[in-house]
Amino acid sequence: MRSEIDLSEPRDLVYEAFEGEPGPCPQCGGRLLQTNQTYSVSTRRGRKVRDSFIMGSDFGWFCGGCPVVVINSHKVRQMLAHSVPHWDVGNEFCVEGIVDLDAIPENKRHLPLGGDDNPIPLINFKSPHAPPPLNKRDRQKRRKLLASKLKERRKQGKQTALDGA
Numbered sequence: 001m002r003s004e005i006d007l008s009e010p011r012d013l014v015y016e017a018f019e020g021e022p023g024p025c026p027q028c029g030g031r032l033l034q035t036n037q038t039y040s041v042s043t044r045r046g047r048k049v050r051d052s053f054i055m056g057s058d059f060g061w062f063c064g065g066c067p068v069v070v071i072n073s074h075k076v077r078q079m080l081a082h083s084v085p086h087w088d089v090g091n092e093f094c095v096e097g098i099v100d101l102d103a104i105p106e107n108k109r110h111l112p113l114g115g116d117d118n119p120i121p122l123i124n125f126k127s128p129h130a131p132p133p134l135n136k137r138d139r140q141k142r143r144k145l146l147a148s149k150l151k152e153r154r155k156q157g158k159q160t161a162l163d164g165a
């Protein structure tokens with residue numbers, strides 16, 4: 001099933017939020033192929049990593065012409081919100097790489113994945129820690145937060161000046 005995609009090749013990660021299909025490859029204009037893969041996803045709140053987990057999904061679209069994979073960040077967000085409500089999913093996520101389940105030796109497949117004697121065969125992306133761009137609402141929220149913080153700081157600044165006088 002996965003014959004067309006060479007998983008061993010490190011891939012460039014591109015986040016896009018879309019419904020349906022992403023269109024052509026943003027790098028080479030080639031055709032993107034949606035496949036089901038197993039990914040390692042970490043979530044963070046601010047700069048702190050909250051949780052990291054393995055999820056199988058078809059949110060990745062692989063280019064046949066160059067090593068780009070387009071991740072549908074819209075879909076990842078949806079999955080995080082629906083399938084793992086009890087996890088600390090933070091407000092940001094980062095797809096770290098593809099888990100190559102076929103690389104696990106036959107005699108270790110019964111062991112828990114990620115244990116000492118069965119490490120996760122993770123193929124990292126070339127830019128694994130670049131978080132997806134914030135959507136418009138998040139950006140607005142962040143700007144508001146920043147503005148209110150600045151206001152507060154200014155107020156405090158005045159207060160200290162008065163106290164000093």
Ligand SMILES: [Zn+2]
Nearest residue numbers: 025028063066
């Ligand atoms: Zn391409």
